[in-house]
Amino acid sequence: MTKSLLRPDQPLRLVDTFPPSAPAHQAIIRVEDLSIVFDAPSGQVIAVDRVSLTVVQGEFVSIVGPSGCGKSTLLNAMAGLERPFEGQVLIAGEAMRVPRPEIGMVFQQPHLFPWKSVRRNIAHGPRALGKPKAEALRIADELIEMIGLTRFASAYPHTLSGGMQQRVAIARALANQPRVLLMDEPFGALDAQTRAVMQDNLLELRERINATIVFVTHDIDEAILLSDRVLIMSAGPGRILRDLQVSLPRPRSSAIVADAAYLALKRDCLDLIRSEGRRAFEQMEVKA
Amino acid sequence: MSGGGRSSASATARLSVLVAVLSVPAFTGVWELVARSGIVNAVLFPPPSTVAVAILEWIRSGQFFADLTASLSRVVAGFAIGAAGGIVLGVLTGRFRLVSSLLSPLFHILRPIPPVAFVPIVILWFGLSETGKLFLVVWGVFFTVWLATHIGVQKVDRGLIRAAQMLGTPQPQMLWEIVLLGALPYITVGLRTAVSISFYTLVAAELAGAFAGIVYRIEIAQQNMQTGQVMGGLAALGLLSFVADRAFATLAERAVWWR
Ligand SMILES: Nc1ncnc2c1ncn2[C@@H]1O[C@H](COP(=O)(O)OP(=O)(O)OP(=O)(O)O)[C@@H](O)[C@H]1O
Ligand SMILES: [Mg+2]
Numbered sequence: 001m002t003k004s005l006l007r008p009d010q011p012l013r014l015v016d017t018f019p020p021s022a023p024a025h026q027a028i029i030r031v032e033d034l035s036i037v038f039d040a041p042s043g044q045v046i047a048v049d050r051v052s053l054t055v056v057q058g059e060f061v062s063i064v065g066p067s068g069c070g071k072s073t074l075l076n077a078m079a080g081l082e083r084p085f086e087g088q089v090l091i092a093g094e095a096m097r098v099p100r101p102e103i104g105m106v107f108q109q110p111h112l113f114p115w116k117s118v119r120r121n122i123a124h125g126p127r128a129l130g131k132p133k134a135e136a137l138r139i140a141d142e143l144i145e146m147i148g149l150t151r152f153a154s155a156y157p158h159t160l161s162g163g164m165q166q167r168v169a170i171a172r173a174l175a176n177q178p179r180v181l182l183m184d185e186p187f188g189a190l191d192a193q194t195r196a197v198m199q200d201n202l203l204e205l206r207e208r209i210n211a212t213i214v215f216v217t218h219d220i221d222e223a224i225l226l227s228d229r230v231l232i233m234s235a236g237p238g239r240i241l242r243d244l245q246v247s248l249p250r251p252r253s254s255a256i257v258a259d260a261a262y263l264a265l266k267r268d269c270l271d272l273i274r275s276e277g278r279r280a281f282e283q284m285e286v287k288a
Numbered sequence: 289m290s291g292g293g294r295s296s297a298s299a300t301a302r303l304s305v306l307v308a309v310l311s312v313p314a315f316t317g318v319w320e321l322v323a324r325s326g327i328v329n330a331v332l333f334p335p336p337s338t339v340a341v342a343i344l345e346w347i348r349s350g351q352f353f354a355d356l357t358a359s360l361s362r363v364v365a366g367f368a369i370g371a372a373g374g375i376v377l378g379v380l381t382g383r384f385r386l387v388s389s390l391l392s393p394l395f396h397i398l399r400p401i402p403p404v405a406f407v408p409i410v411i412l413w414f415g416l417s418e419t420g421k422l423f424l425v426v427w428g429v430f431f432t433v434w435l436a437t438h439i440g441v442q443k444v445d446r447g448l449i450r451a452a453q454m455l456g457t458p459q460p461q462m463l464w465e466i467v468l469l470g471a472l473p474y475i476t477v478g479l480r481t482a483v484s485i486s487f488y489t490l491v492a493a494e495l496a497g498a499f500a501g502i503v504y505r506i507e508i509a510q511q512n513m514q515t516g517q518v519m520g521g522l523a524a525l526g527l528l529s530f531v532a533d534r535a536f537a538t539l540a541e542r543a544v545w546w547r
Binding site: 081098100101103104105112113114115125173176 | 445448452453454455456457458461466472545546547
């Protein structure tokens with residue numbers, strides 16, 4: 001196992017209660033010909049256009065693409081928060097029509113319940129699922145320790161910094177022991193330093209929790225550092241342009257950015273994004 | 289330079305505190321002088337000293353507390369029922385399109401009618417009973433609280449609702465915890481407005497016919513030309529609604545405890 005950056009000495013009890021990993025290479029998320037259309041004042045907007053993709057059990061997949069290309073919409077559809085116009089999303093073989101608690105979500109904003117303390121925010125999920133209060137609080141306390149906010153357990157969200165709030169949001173999503181964790185630019189609003197720390201924390205967390213993670217980001221470095229696969233989306237209508245395997249060894253840390261294989265991969269991505277961005281831009285000019 | 293400016297600013301501040309403290313006594317003094325000078329009819333416009341005597345007599349006779357109890361219980365009961373109904377229905381109409389389509393048009397038609405205009409029909413329905421008075425206060429409070437809650441519920445951060453959905457929050461908890469608390473800042477504003485509305489409607493309810501109450505006492509005193517008592521009643525009513533408003537403002541600040 002990797003050496004833990006957070007608490008090398010402390011075995012995490014929570015891990016034991018996570019669902020045991022299913023056979024590897026088994027598809028857990030299947031997006032099939034998914035299209036999502038919004039009614040806007042200017043007419044219909046195709047936010048996601050016939051996207052198909054598969055995520056394997058335990059995989060970490062990032063979705064990268066220009067702003068407004070439909071990444072959040074795609075992720076929301078996986079979460080059951082957005083209805084498909086065509087096609088469907090299957091998670092563990094079941095169509096996503098409404099949110100399911102075994103699918104966790106971390107939004108771009110923390111969206112913590114402002115009237116609840118850190119501890120109660122994290123305990124919310126287990127309580128909602130009918131766990132006894134004592135057990136919910138025990139789960140919360142373990143997660144609080146993991147995210148290093150023990151001193152702030154009874155603090156209210158508005159008294160925390162953005163990075164601390166986002167850590168609480170991650171812990172809150174983990175409290176329900178999700179099989180799939182969806183993350184929508186979770187570090188997008190953070191400064192570079194906090195962001196780097198959070199990335200390392202996530203890498204390490206991932207070694208422990210065995211969840212499948214789909215991670216949306218603008219940041220190529222972040223995507224490559226964290227993922228097994230990077231999906232690059234085209235500018236609207238949102239389509240998957242390329243599916244890149246990241247076969248860099250794990251465990252990784254942010255030191256990876258100096259690696260030659262890493263740089264080659266990054267150049268690939270950037271070229272793709274640049275030409276795609278130019279195409280999108282020209283398209284916009286033609287329309288105007 | 290700046291030191292001089294600061295000291296003159298603080299002198300202005302001290303002066304305005306002094307003026308504020310002396311404001312009410314000064315006006316009372318002027319009133320006393322004008323009423324006693326003979327410029328105005330002292331029977332119709334009695335001096336504050338006469339008013340004070342009337343208030344003391346009102347309290348000593350024991351009627352004051354009977355009147356206070358009668359009025360307060362109408363306001364408190366009417367406020368509680370109207371506010372509870374307004375909050376419950378506001379959450380439902382704010383959250384469910386179908387419930388809103390059913391009720392909102394009706395509420396929007398009824399809401400602008402001043403509650404006082406219902407006095408005649410209330411007398412036909414309930415006579416001079418307490419139920420009628422309660423009805424008027426409830427009516428006045430309900431629509432204000434309903435509208436504030438309805439709007440507040442629609443303004444609840446969508447992200448909070450989505451986060452709660454993702455965590456498996458069951459529908460009742462979603463409504464009575466996430467949505468209700470999310471709308472609480474709006475609801476408390478509505479409730480505070482409703483406090484003063486409940487006093488307006490109390491006036492109408494007691495003028496329509498009652499057997500005890502502060503406004504009832506004012507009316508009786510008017511019929512007996514006891515203008516001192518009339519003004520004493522007005523002062524009591526003003527003080528009462530002022531205290532209720534301040535108390536509620538303090539409570540409302542505590543209610544939204546996470547700010
Ligand atoms: N509720 C909505 N109603 C109408 N149009 C919407 C709605 N949500 C998203 N869209 C449109 O769908 C498209 C995709 O939006 P989406 O939020 O998924 O983009 P994104 O890739 O997540 O962008 P960003 O990187 O800026 O977060 C955009 O053109 C947006 O305007
Ligand atoms: Mg987005």
